[in-house]
Amino acid sequence: MQEPVRLSYTSVPSYLIAVIDSGLTLLLLCLLLLLLCRYRRPFAHRIHSCSGYTSTFQPHHILTDNPSDQSSRWTALNTKQPTAASAAASSPASSSSASNNSLSATNPHADDRTNTNGGAAAAGARPSTSGLKRSRDIQYITLELEQPAIVTAIGFGKYHKVHPCNLHEFSVYGGMSPDLSCMEPLLHAGLKNDFQPEQFKLPTDAAAPPGKPSAVLPSKFIRIDALTPHTQNYNVSIWHVWLMGLTNDIDAALVAYDTVRIFPRSCVAQKPGSDRIAPCPQYRSATTTHLVLSHLRRSALLPTFQSLLDSIPPSVASSFEHPLLSQLHDTIVVRGDFVGAERLLEEAKTQNLFREWTPGGGKGVSVVRWDRLNDVQYSNLPPQPRARAGHQMVRIGRKLLLFGGFDGKEDLADLWTADLPSPGEDMPILSWRLIDPGKEEEKPDGGSSTDRRLWPRKRSCHQMAVDEREGWVYMLGSRVTREDEEAFAERKAQQAGGNGENGDAMEVEHHGEGNGFSSWDGKSVYASDFWRYKFVGTDKGKWELISEDTATQGGPKLLFDHQMFLHSDSQRLFVFGGRIQPPDDEDALEDRYSGLYCFDIVENKWSHLFGDPTSNDTFRAERLLGRIGHSMFFDAHSHTLYILGGQRGDAYLADLWAIKFVAPNAADLDLDEPASGASDDSSFWRAGAVIAGVSTATPVTTIGNPTLSTRSPTILQVMQKNDDVSLPSPLDGSVGPSPSFTHRTTIDPSTREWTTMTGLVKHHHARKEAPSNEVWTYSTTNGPSKWDKLEQRGETPPPRFAASVVYDPLRKEHYLFGGNPFKGTEERLGDLWRGRVFHPCPDEALRMARFLVRKQRFTEMCQTRPTLIALQYLQDSICQVVDHTDEDEASAFRACMIAVLSAPPRNNCEVDMNVENDPSAASPTTSTTNSVDENHAVLGGELYTKRHELFEKLLGFVPASEAQPKEDLKDVATQMKRDRM
Known part of the structure; x- marks a missing residue:
């Protein structure tokens, strides 16, 4: 919320404060403030x-x-x-x-x-x-x-x-x-x-x-x-x-x-x-003149247009349009020189007239293209992970690691890996390799019965985080199944009746035979076991049980659908949100959510930074609430941990929170005023409350006391950056993704661009939720920050939730695997997709403009040249500038055949293709159509009208400041007449 603007003593520059020693100076300063307040x-x-x-x-x-x-x-x-x-x-x-x-x-x-x-x-x-x-x-x-x-x-x-x-x-x-x-x-x-x-x-x-x-x-x-x-x-x-x-x-x-x-x-x-x-009557006069000029040229009154253009002041004439666009109109509309028009378009790109064709620039659309990597058309596919949801897939180096999930009938404990392609390598499929099936009867690595190894129990809705520096993969959390809950409830009832032992101790049996997995008895079903897996370096392939129950060591209780992030440089692991299992007896009817925890890897200690606010907390609406199914990602440039959306109770959230940590170097705090056009992150941080050191909030769990680590981070701020990203922005009206559960968000470390893939979505005022496959990006560097919904072309993944998404920053690609299609059955998805985002760029603008020019040229060729020559031009010159994954462009390309069918019969003649194939005859380097003579232009013939429509379409590729007004004077007159009625 923005407070009313009021001047204060702190608004005075520092060089004025130095002279406030005399009473006269202070009086003058007060008078100055009063004068300034008159204007605001x-x-x-x-x-x-x-x-x-x-x-x-x-x-x-x-x-x-x-x-x-x-x-x-x-x-x-x-x-x-x-x-x-x-x-x-x-x-x-x-x-x-x-x-x-x-x-x-x-x-x-x-x-x-x-x-x-x-x-x-x-x-x-x-x-x-x-x-x-x-x-x-x-x-x-x-x-x-x-x-x-x-x-x-x-x-x-x-x-x-x-x-x-x-x-x-x-x-x-x-x-x-x-x-x-x-x-x-x-x-x-x-x-x-x-x-x-x-x-x-x-x-x-x-x-x-x-x-x-x-x-x-x-x-x-x-x-x-x-x-x-x-x-x-x-x-x-x-x-x-x-x-x-x-x-x-x-x-x-x-x-x-x-x-x-x-x-x-x-x-x-x-x-x-x-x-x-x-x-400013000059401005209004110039705007009116520009409207008249564009009307005269649109109406083919070129002599009148030129006469008016020559008679107006040079400043008004020069601001009508860029000189290159004036040449383009004469070249393509009047003379029909399509080859010259393409040269001018290339020159327009050189002169930066396509400068708005950038991410967030306002022109073009961002597109995501998907490729399925385990398509059924490949009959010789190696073994693949079975369909599942609630699993975890992470990237470590150039490999993917997949563990666990729920296949619709049971939880899984299998571990898979796959190699990511190198830059420039074309890989139509992704080959998976099974590390361990997670079953006693299967041992791909063999192994002696005397081997003593640990393996996590089956689980889903857990979280994994990667330590890129040390090669460890950390895993925490699990959703307790209904069968385990029933067994736990039965054991608890027996204990209450005096038929059971005291269940405070959490025991882990390390089996040296059989499957070697850790075995958990009924009384420890809610123990929050904490694991890590060595994937790179010494002891590769080893599981290590860090804690049998993190709740007994000041960490969180057993969670599911939480989020984790590991900061390799500081060797700290952050855990936020998730649903606590089981809820306390007094809160059995209320869902319980976890706050923010930090695990110091070096010290092997947990710190509780802040908890979930209760219903009695002051300013509860202004605090970060615990949740499940949210996104959490870290921007290393600003040392900020972002939390987006999720679900709390029956409410689907779309709020955006930021947790800013102390930078390792004080110079990296970036607390100066933002540059012009940059995002207002620095002033945003100064607007919030400062939390230094570890929060004094009471931990959610009361089992054990949280240990304050000597390496625990300092939080500068916890701040709500947006109450609802799905709202129209007050600045530009742009909207973001709808409130969603188990959506996935990644961040590119170099461009700092976010990419969000929606999960289970519940729109405002909607009664039911539904899975979605929308993809959104959020740019934080190119001008004002804004969300942009991507257009998906070609084959796309079906809607789902509880899927796993991994980002490869080297190849700028996303990998999507599995999920729940939300069909009310046991069906789960096992498809693997690779997606790549393509943003608007000047080269794309030039290609699209060339397609429009060549399509018009082809239409005219069908009326003036032999049909075979026109068809050859369609195949050789137009086809190469068409994006066939764009349905609109592909449809426009197919519609070109209508011009062939409407060609006059005299064009259906035999021609010497050896002569006509000569580049001077039909190549894109030579004009093949006639000019519009002056009389034809004045009369406003059909040919002029079609070419001028093409010209106005080309104007849409350049900034509005460089082109004639988009408004049509005839439309203004119609509106005026309608208003008087």
Whole structure:
């Protein structure tokens, strides 16, 4: 939550503080602060209009902040939920917000219930004055400022208790007119269902790109669209609204703003070195001229276009479009020189006109392509791991290691390994090798009956972590099966009746014969055994039992569906979350979740860093809650451990938390202000509370006392970075993955890009969960951080959860194995997939642009050249620039045959292919079509229209700042006519 912006003494630069020795200087400084506060303060405003209200809760109530008065709010009339598509795409807050808050909910008022009879109870109902055709279900309220201003933030006050009518999802618009068609969208976000006020930043300028006039956005009216309440079938309420920003003596000309929305943005210019805001008629005039120019050229009025272009000021003419694009229009539209057009496209790439074709750049789509590595088409496959879910697969060096899981009938204890391909090596399948089947009757390595070796028991829902430096693989946790639970309950009942021994001791029998596995009797079924396996170096292939029960040594109780991370440099293992087995007797009806533990490998000691907050803890809603099925990954660059999503009780989570540790080198703390355009991680860390050393929270377990390790880490912060990543971002409206259970997230150590593969998903307001196969990436280095949903092409893995995913940073590939398809049967998956992410790049933009150019050239060839020549061009020149895994491109390529069938009969003639195959005849290096003469262009013939449509498609590959306006003047005129009706 962003607090209201207020100047304080700490905002004064340090060089001014040095001269505050005299009273006169201090007085001047106070006057300066008062002057500055004049430009950034809450604005006085009044209610202009609203969509309607109930008789009790009128609009003017939101002008005052009275959180203890239940009637001090505006309640919209007859709020209905948006369409399913809208709700699924942009539902803002976690469904668990209310359940995680310790305050009791308020009993709703009679007017809080929605009225489905068309608003009969609305004493103040009034029709919408909006000119934009929107759903009639949208409820809105419009605020009017006393004078035009630059609004920088909007804040919402709340009732002092959780309330079912609290505003959930909303949108904010601003402008100089109350007409929505003349406003600019400023924000789309959501509020938490709690009592804490929230404030959001609003954009203050038109984000003018290089080469275009800069502009800021003045507003006289602010409109809030109240889209959904936190509880269905209730009217939505807003309790209090405040506005922050900048104001000055804006000229009266700004007030007389033209409400006809011809321009992309209402704007004024801000002079460098001055806080004075003045109107910018030059900007509006230039925008209008650009619209007229693009209309003339689109309408094939080229002489008029050229005459106007020559008569306007050079600054306006030069900002119309990049000179290379002017050449492209003349080359491809007027002269039909497709070869010259391809040369210009290559030059455009050289001049960085495809610069937005980068991850997060705004152009193109990121794609993931999958290959199945154990397809049934290979009949000579070596032995493969059986289908399973809840298993663990890790990477150590250039090998995969797989252990355990549940096959639908029983837990497993088999151990497999596979070699990863080297860079540049093409491996259509992945060969597995069985290290040990985990069964007494099978011994692939032979071995004497006198061998004394240990082997972990069968298990699933455990976790494994790799020590790359020492070659160990650590394993902790297991889900107790129903049979084991019943046996444990029976033994406990016998002990209560005095028929059993004291079950406090946890015993492990090390068998020298038979299978050599560790045997666990019924009374130790809940012992949290802790193992490690030597995979590289001396003692390779050896299992070592570190602890028979970590709970007796200050570590966690037996967990399942937790997460682990091992930091090799510091030799520390972190364990967070998971469900505790068994729950304490007094909490038998409540799920218990674990907090954060740290194991010092060198000292062989556990540290309890913090526990799961209880229902009586203060600020419970602001603390990191224990959970299961979450993701946990470490960013070595920022020394930060991230936790994403998971499940707690019936709630599916999509929150993002960050735990920042002390860097080994103080210089690596990176606490300076972030560079321009970089992510705001440093200021984010300064905003949270600091936890130095080991937490004093009481451990979850009471068996044994936690030992404070001399090497335990120092936590700088535990901070919630995002309440719900599936919400539209307040900055750019982007959304992230839906709340999910057993999703898998990896991080690339060089690019710091996250990749998340969803598991069992439960959308907001949905009653049932379902498996998903979506793939998302999160970029933290290229501009503002944002989520991006990847497009999957070709064959894709079926939806699943409880699968295992491993990332190979050397080849930038993901390996996915197994999982549960959630079909309500014993079926488990045993397929192995390799996925690779492809991000937009300038070369991809050039390829796609070439495909469009050559497709148009082929269409014209079918009308002017022999059909055989056109077909040869289709095969030799177009096919090589088509991405056949893209369904749209593949369909467009197949549709080229329509042009062949529509060719005139005279083209179906015999030709000398030896002559026509000459590069000068049909190769992509020569134009084969005619130019559009001037008369044809003026008349706006079909050929000109088709070529101009191609030109405008090519403009979509370059930044908007370099191209003509996308708006069509005819569409603006149509909108104006519709608004007057």
